[in-house]
Amino acid sequence: MKVVGITGGIGSGKTTVAKQFEALGVPVYIADVEAKKLMNTSKIIRRKLIALFGEEAFFDNTLNRPFLADKIFNNASYLEKMNAIVHPKVASHFKNWVKKQKAPYVLKESAILFENGAYKFCDLVITVTAPLELRKERLLKRDDTTLEKIQAIIDNQWDDNKKIEKSQFVIVNKDLEQTQLQVQLTHNKIVNNIT
Missing domain, CATH: 3.40.50.300 (P-loop containing nucleotide triphosphate hydrolases)
Structure with a gap:
């Protein structure tokens, strides 16, 4: 495929x-949507994001997107570090998703x-x-x-x-x-x- x-x-x-x-x-696999889901559901990602950004990374047990957006778009280093946490998990999730598809x-x-x-x-x-x-x-x-x-x-x-x-x-x-x-x-x- x-x-x-x-x-x-x-x-x-x-x-x-x-x-x-x-x-x-x-x-169709929308990487951004899947990344947000994984950021909210993966305990590993959650732990690493809190280690990187502090407890404020999550609010009411949900990803604090405005807080993170503020951090990463004013600091390229934070963006790179966050991507290094999230992207390997999304890549792995995508590979598993592809295996289940039946299309050209x-x-x-x-x-x-x-x-x-x-x-x-x-x-x-x-x-x-x-x-x-x-x-x-x-x-x-x-x-x-x-x-x-x-x-x-x-x-x-x-x-x-x-x-x-x-x-x-x-x-x-x-x-x-x-x-x-x-x-x-x-x-x-x-x-x-x-x-």
């Missing part, structure tokens, strides 16, 4: 695109597919792009955030050109209808390449 990575900068709409692939019958290929959606080296375990990679201003506009509508926080996240991710260089497919996500067409074409190419 082929593993296709899908990535893109924050606000590019990679989750929306991933869901369009899912509607075509492609099993699966999609692994990850914002930091390149940054964390996970792309090396993918057969193909799709990068989702959108104009920077549109991405910021989407994020301001979607999240309770500021332009400063958005920029801090963008600064911690590879820029689109660097991602595109290492990708086999690019989907430009500006208009939903056009995006849907690109998803269908990409899906057809992937399936034809496998069979």
Whole structure:
């Protein structure tokens, strides 16, 4: 079974695109969602995060996301250390998930597919792009955030050109209808390449 990575900068709409692939019958693994679940349920991750950030890492027995976001996006060292705790567990969880799928290929959606080296375990990679201003506009509508926080996240991710260089497919996500067409074409190419 082929593993296709899908990535893109924050606000590019990679989750929306991933869901369009899912509607075509492609099993989709959203790494960020699974990482959050594991951060809340794994005793090992919990213990290591508390050792790294202190008791405030959890509030009411749940991951204290605003606290952690504040810590990691102002300190690249904390981000690296947290990723070193969480990413191996997510990678292991993903491998087990893949074994249970019955499809020509699966999609692994990850914002930091390149940054964390996970792309090396993918057969193909799709990068989702959108104009920077549109991405910021989407994020301001979607999240309770500021332009400063958005920029801090963008600064911690590879820029689109660097991602595109290492990708086999690019989907430009500006208009939903056009995006849907690109998803269908990409899906057809992937399936034809496998069979």
